[in-house]
Amino acid sequence: MLRIKRGSHWLTHTRLGFLLLVVGLFWLKTYIIYQTKFTLGATGPMQQVLLFLNPLPSALLLLGAGLFFKGRKAYWITLIIDFALTFWLFSNILYYREFSNFLSISIIKTSGSAADNLGKSIAGIILPTDFLAFADLAMIALLLGFKVIKLQPHRDRFRIGVLVEAIAIALLGLNLGLANNDRSGLLTRVFDNNYLVKYLGINVYAVVDGFKTAQASAQMAKANSSDIRSVRRYLRANAVAPNKAYHGVAKGKNVLIIHLESFQQFLIDYKWQGKEVTPNLNKLYHAKHTLSFANFFNQVGQGKTSDAEMMLENSLFGLQSGSAMSSYGTTNTFQSAPAILSQQAGYTTAVMHGGAGSFWNRNNAYKSFGYHYFLSLDDYVNKPNYYIGYGLKDKIFFKQSVEYLERLPQPFYLKMITVTNHYPYQLDLKNQTISKTKTGDATVDGYVQTAHYLDQAIGELLAYLKRTGLMKRTLLVLYGDHYGISGNHHEASAQLLHQKAFTDFDNLQFQRVPLMIHANGLKGGIKSTYGGEIDVLPTLLNLLGIRQTGLVQFGHDLLSHDAPQIVAQRNGDFITPQYSKVVGDYYDTKTGRKLQNFSRTQKKDISVINNKVTTELALSDRVIQGNLLRFYRPNWFQRVKPADYDYNRQVQMRQLFAKHPTSLYAQRHDKSSQNLFKTDAPELKK
Ligand code: GP9
Ligand code: MN
Numbered sequence: 001m002l003r004i005k006r007g008s009h010w011l012t013h014t015r016l017g018f019l020l021l022v023v024g025l026f027w028l029k030t031y032i033i034y035q036t037k038f039t040l041g042a043t044g045p046m047q048q049v050l051l052f053l054n055p056l057p058s059a060l061l062l063l064g065a066g067l068f069f070k071g072r073k074a075y076w077i078t079l080i081i082d083f084a085l086t087f088w089l090f091s092n093i094l095y096y097r098e099f100s101n102f103l104s105i106s107i108i109k110t111s112g113s114a115a116d117n118l119g120k121s122i123a124g125i126i127l128p129t130d131f132l133a134f135a136d137l138a139m140i141a142l143l144l145g146f147k148v149i150k151l152q153p154h155r156d157r158f159r160i161g162v163l164v165e166a167i168a169i170a171l172l173g174l175n176l177g178l179a180n181n182d183r184s185g186l187l188t189r190v191f192d193n194n195y196l197v198k199y200l201g202i203n204v205y206a207v208v209d210g211f212k213t214a215q216a217s218a219q220m221a222k223a224n225s226s227d228i229r230s231v232r233r234y235l236r237a238n239a240v241a242p243n244k245a246y247h248g249v250a251k252g253k254n255v256l257i258i259h260l261e262s263f264q265q266f267l268i269d270y271k272w273q274g275k276e277v278t279p280n281l282n283k284l285y286h287a288k289h290t291l292s293f294a295n296f297f298n299q300v301g302q303g304k305t306s307d308a309e310m311m312l313e314n315s316l317f318g319l320q321s322g323s324a325m326s327s328y329g330t331t332n333t334f335q336s337a338p339a340i341l342s343q344q345a346g347y348t349t350a351v352m353h354g355g356a357g358s359f360w361n362r363n364n365a366y367k368s369f370g371y372h373y374f375l376s377l378d379d380y381v382n383k384p385n386y387y388i389g390y391g392l393k394d395k396i397f398f399k400q401s402v403e404y405l406e407r408l409p410q411p412f413y414l415k416m417i418t419v420t421n422h423y424p425y426q427l428d429l430k431n432q433t434i435s436k437t438k439t440g441d442a443t444v445d446g447y448v449q450t451a452h453y454l455d456q457a458i459g460e461l462l463a464y465l466k467r468t469g470l471m472k473r474t475l476l477v478l479y480g481d482h483y484g485i486s487g488n489h490h491e492a493s494a495q496l497l498h499q500k501a502f503t504d505f506d507n508l509q510f511q512r513v514p515l516m517i518h519a520n521g522l523k524g525g526i527k528s529t530y531g532g533e534i535d536v537l538p539t540l541l542n543l544l545g546i547r548q549t550g551l552v553q554f555g556h557d558l559l560s561h562d563a564p565q566i567v568a569q570r571n572g573d574f575i576t577p578q579y580s581k582v583v584g585d586y587y588d589t590k591t592g593r594k595l596q597n598f599s600r601t602q603k604k605d606i607s608v609i610n611n612k613v614t615t616e617l618a619l620s621d622r623v624i625q626g627n628l629l630r631f632y633r634p635n636w637f638q639r640v641k642p643a644d645y646d647y648n649r650q651v652q653m654r655q656l657f658a659k660h661p662t663s664l665y666a667q668r669h670d671k672s673s674q675n676l677f678k679t680d681a682p683e684l685k686k
Contacts (some may be wrong), residue, residue, distance in 0.1 A: 015074060015156055019067060019164070021149075022082055023059050025136035028056035031203070033133060035520045037093045037375045039100075039488070040198040040502070041583050046182045049220045051174065054201030056064040057175055059085065059433040061168035067161035069106070071153055075144075080135060085432045089133045089202060090133045097125050098423065098443075100487040101302055102202065103191045103320035109486060117344065124424050124443060137667070192571035193321070194583070209321055216327075216625045223626030228552070231619050231628065235552065238612075240564065242538065242557035247544040248545025250519050250547030254474040254686070255540070257415040258461075260454065261305070261422050262293060263480030265296070265512035266497065267451050276433055277448045280459035284478070284516055290524040293558060295577075296515040297532040301570030305417070306360035308481035311533040313369050317555035317620040318570060324624050325360055325673050329365025330642075333630040335551060337537055339370030341413045344546050348372055348409040353417040354380055354392030357647065369644035373656065374647045384685050388426060394457035395681040402464065402677045406668075409660040410473065421450040421484065430682040441492035447484050456680075469506060469665060477540065479533070505592050508575060509583040515558075517543070530565040530577050531558045550634030554620050568613040579606060 011017035021598070029053055034040060042051045042092045062085065066078030083339030124325075131352050143149045153680070179199035180186050187197055187208060196205040260281075267296030268285050270277045285292045300307035300318055306325035311335040318324045338349035350373035357363040357376030366374045375389060386396050401416060408414065434452040436445040458478075467470040485493055487507045494502035515536065534556035541548050542557045556563060567575045577603075579595075580587040586595040586606060595602060622628060633639060646652070660666055663675055 001383065014150045014151060014505060015067060016160065018075065018149060019078060021065060022078055022140060023063050026059045026082060027055045029133065031090060033093065033160065038096055040194055042198055050179055050199050054175055057168050057171035058201055058203035059635060061165060061172065062592065064164045064168060067156060067164060070155050073149060075151060077208040085203060087136060088206065090130065093130050093204060094126060094237060097488055098486055102197060102205060104302060104483055105213045121584050138504060172233045187556035200471050212321065218288055220627055223628060224451045225631040227256055227622060227626055228628040228632045231552065231623055234619055240560050240562045242542040243559035243561065246559050247542055250475040250543045251545040252411055253519060254411045255413045256474050256476050259415060260478055260480045261418045262482060263421060263451065263486035263513060264484050264510065268394055268514055272437060272448050277434065277452050279454035280455050280462065284518060286513065287518060288524055289516040289520060289625055290516050292433040292526045293515040293531065294528055295530045296513060297511045297512045297567045297575060298480065299569060301534040302480045305481050308533055312536045315537040316623055317534060317554060317617055319621060320570065321623065323360060325365045326361040329361045329368055332368060332624065332627045333632060334368050334640065336369035340546060342370060343638055347413045348413050349413045349414045350408060352404065354388045355419050363647055367645040368640060370640040373652055376474045378649060388420060389422050394418045394420045394454055395460060395621055395679050396683060398461045399677050399679045399684065400682065402674050404656060406664040406673045407656045408663055409661065410662045418454055418638065421454040423452045427453055438494035439487050439495040441489050443558045444485055444489050444492040458653055461677050467676040468673045470664060474519040475543065478514065478516045483511060503589045505580060508573060508580055529558055529563050530567050532567045539654050547636065552623060553618050566609055566612055568617060570612060574609060574613045576609060577596050578608065
């Protein structure tokens with residue numbers, strides 16, 4: 001009894017006691033948060049131990065700084081650090097809930113998009129229990145307020161502070177050693193932030209992430225022309241010949257890429273309450289002249305939409321952390337689709353998007369990609385009920401886009417980015433024409449509703465293309481950019497799919513998104529080839545009969561007879577027709593069974609695939625982080641000068657509305673086609 005009393009007296013009356021109290025509470029709460037707010041998937045005793053241990057060393061190290069100060073200051077400093085660490089933890093709880101990932105320095109620094117993403121939906125996702133992250137701070141504040149904790153005025157000997165920090169560093173070393181033992185190459189070859197947090201904790205993760213960001217800029221400075229040579233050597237050795245039968249079948253056609261926001265493959269042919277959710281897309285998917293890919297996967301990382309764009313325009317992966325388009329889009333050299341098509345085949349290139357032009361750094365990155373035009377929110381009429389979430393509602397966006405589309409010289413390469421089907425899937429009552437699903441998960445249930453709306457908008461656009469005759473002259477490419485329902489909605493996902501359970505394996509399979517390529521006369525069919533977003537550009541260039549020699553592309557023609565069918569995920573997971581790797585476990589893709597006792601061949605297969613996946617991710621990162629394309633271009637390619645492009649409204653309008661003999665407008669003898677776009681958008685009813 002006396003001992004307990006003495007102990008608690010020590011805790012509340014000495015600085016060291018205070019520190020241990022603060023550290024202990026922080027440790028405990030972090031561990032509870034790990035277990036309840038994140039899905040880190042610690043398996044086996046060692047991972048469990050590390051998960052438990054990892055909050056301690058960094059907390060002790062950082063909070064211990066207070067010991068080196070005098071008087072009240074010492075306490076203040078400890079508390080401020082405690083608050084900062086807690087705030088970081090708290091922000092990650094919210095970010096993680098939607099993105100299944102941790103915040104990274106570059107995503108905070110460069111885009112504002114993450115903050116935007118969260119800001120819009122915080123009210124929807126925050127839970128009262130999240131605030132318990134601050135409970136220990138509140139408790140300590142109370143103990144201080146009621147003078148239960150008494151300040152120890154004098155400073156401990158310097159030695160004590162040093163000793164505490166030394167212990168912290170030793171623990172840190174122990175943690176790192178054990179972690180690296182369990183998972184070798186943790187800091188160098190692991191692309192998954194979940195692993196870093198599981199093994200090293202959320203604070204060390206922040207440091208590693210910051211270090212990697214700094215390293216990236218150093219890498220840029222260090223990179224030289226021999227780096228690109230080794231990348232090209234690898235790509236040459238692993239090159240896959242495109243399908244000859246499809247070469248140039250769409251030569252000279254317009255290309256219209258329709259970016260289907262957050263659109264997952266499972267929506268195709270999906271029915272809710274007996275009603276098709278996406279009838280127009282379903283029809284296109286099954287059409288005779290559509291090449292549809294049933295095993296096509298999104299491969300995005302934190303950069304979401306921007307990663308999808310990076311892959312489609314460049315056949316380069318997004319980055320492990322942050323958005324490549326945001327971090328490197330302004331300054332890097334690229335050899336992108338619009339520049340290739342414009343240089344080789346005289347295409348006019350444009351992007352249309354009913355959202356802010358600065359989002360994901362598009363207004364800079366598109367110049368580096370060589371887009372002639374970028375029409376964004378400022379170029380559209382925006383009224384209060386036109387806009388929802390991140391931009392104009394899709395029907396209104398398409399309707400207004402026609403005014404610009406008809407002015408584009410043909411052939412054009414045009415990308416239209418939809419946005420209404422974006423988390424948190426909100427839609428005003430007048431536009432709701434299918435009811436919400438009833439899983440009880442508020443972030444999931446609106447999904448079919450906005451997807452249905454997107455589908456109707458696509459239907460209206462397709463009808464316009466037919467009426468104007470553009471359809472005959474255009475190669476349509478439709479693709480879903482990434483998941484709509486993140487990996488944090490297992491229960492709701494199971495219900496949507498009418499399954500008993502929804503596992504991590506299911507979630508990997510859930511990363512399928514549609515890819516449909518349609519043109520009059522194109523030999524279509526539903527292909528089962530496994531592939532992903534990285535492969536779209538080489539596939540497209542082959543269909544258009546565009547020369548690809550010497551391009552630095554990490555994908556390959558999906559129609560190739562030798563398609564390797566290894567689909568990398570940005571965190572190092574992968575899917576092949578045979579194997580699926582997800583959070584470090586391997587599954588039989590066909591049966592979904594977890595592989596346990598690996599046969600010799602399985603072991604070998606898996607190690608080959610792992611190697612390929614990590615090598616390609618790492619090489620692609622090197623290209624972007626080292627800005628390696630500044631050292632090399634195919635001899636037929638002219639370097640893009642971003643300064644040649646100006647997206648200023650007046651400048652664009654002047655150019656676009658000048659006389660273009662090949663535009664639809666001119667072909668219709670200077671008669672607009674706008675009245676051929678029919679929409680039932682309630683906002684536009686007279
Ligand atoms: C907004 C947009 C959304 O302009 O394209 O991007 P996301 O949040 O899906 O990455
Ligand atoms: Mn998106």
